[in-house]
Amino acid sequence: MSFDQNAFLIILTGSLIAISCGLLGVFMMLRKMSMTGDAISHAVLPGIVIGFFVSGSQRGLEVIIGAGILGIIATLIIDWLRKKARVQLDASIGITFTLLFAIGIILINLLAYKVDLDQECVLYGEIAYLPIDLWITGSGTNLGPRITYLALLNFVLVGGFIYLFFKELTLTSFDEGFGTVMGLPSKSINLALMSMVSYTTVSSFEAVGAILVVALLVVPPATAFLWTKELMKLIKLTSILGIVISILGYYLAYLFDSSIAGMMVTVAGVLFLLSAVVKAKGRTAVSGTSIANP
Template sequence: MTFDSNAFLIIFTGALIAISCGFLGVFMMLRKMSMTGDAISHAVLPGIVIGFFVSGSQRSLEVIMGAGLLGILATLMIEGLRKKAKVQLDASIGITFTLLFAIGIILINLFAYKVDLDQECVLYGEIAYLPIDLWVTKSGLNLGPRITWLAGLNFFFVIGFIYLLFKELILTSFDESFSSVIGINAKGVNLALMSMVSYTTVSSFESVGAILVVALLVVPPATAFLWTKSLMPLLQLTAALGILIAILGYYLAYWIDSSIAGMMVTVAGIFFLLSAIIKGKKPSWLQGTYKAAKPLGI
């Protein structure tokens, strides 16, 4: 087995996606909204279809904008069902993502059945094709793999988002009522977070697929939380896990000739199971006993 430029690009891109998803997943987990990412990843399908209708391309800005708007709509629907209709959070998530995802499939079957746009290209991705999907400018300049550029751009967006709204994200995650009292728009921060999750999900579709993005949003932060309760170490350990997942996932997939993206998430699951066995107890956030004060020790 050799380490060539293609292997580096695949591992590097996978690590960028895993870290981006993991950082957002940390704040989703602290809000006890981890599976909202699952709802968003499925609910954006109608937005992708509409964006494709408008632009005629699967790789256009309209597709990303459509998916982002549907992600925000899904968030509003979940919150509306939970607060106005008094539906439990898990039920509101299930209702929202199944409804919107079904609408997306119907739109594909009715209007896009003759083009290369189906639910499988959204649910599953293959990062192994990354080295041959190049970004070539109109002047003929080859800038390298297009998905790597998308993953890098998304990574810097996520880092910038967390840096700019770090205080707001902390306060709204741990005490939404207090954050409202001191003048922070908790609903606006929540919508901004959901929008970033939507964009991250869409930008990662072609490489790892929607289902595996959900795993990267949930599993690395949950694994890190087994080892630390402080926020900064939680983010750092999540990033380290993302890098390890990309490296081990690539080489194990190469070894057994399997899906690279699928193996990366399998490695993430193994890390979680081993951590749970070593720690010998369930993470406190699963038991509903998470204490807000500890992660503030940054």
């Protein structure tokens, strides 16, 4: 079998995106804020549209800045509604992301005649186009797929962020109050984490789409959590699952001639369901043994 460079690049890029999302998703899950990632991934849409309108390109720095600002605003709104207005967390998330997402859709419709951007471009994405979206320098040198570089940069930034602030993230994730008593800037750490989620979302939406980023933020960490409760093992297993999801997702999409990004998330969901069934049967067997042998 000959080496397929395009397949390798797609799987590599998908793995980098899945791992980056999964690593952030671990700490979001521990904070019981997994669906806040969902809110942010939708809430950044107005920032993406405004940045796209200003720069005239979905590759512009303005898009990332706009998404980052909207991600922080969404986080602040959710936090304010929960703590000051005494609105329940799930309601705060639902109100915030639907409002900001709707504003983004309206902006797309209003600016559709000025920019080449539509809902499907933002929501779904398609990693299969990666081999033809090349980074060409001013001198005409082909450096390879642009999205692969974005995914690699995002992976380095997320990995560096977690490495540098691992202790702070761990303490504030398990017990925010204790972290505050220890003198840690809990609010700043939370905003930094949400900013990384915002950046990861906007840097990944071209490849897998904003909606599918949500699944990669939530499903791999949740699957890993079924098998281990130890943080380091949780991080390692989440990363391994990200690679497995990318490999199986690509080859199954090729087999069934379907969306690679969609198949990746389908594989993630199937792995979660299988894990849940296996663990449930394991608990049932243990419970049955205990009853039979009191």
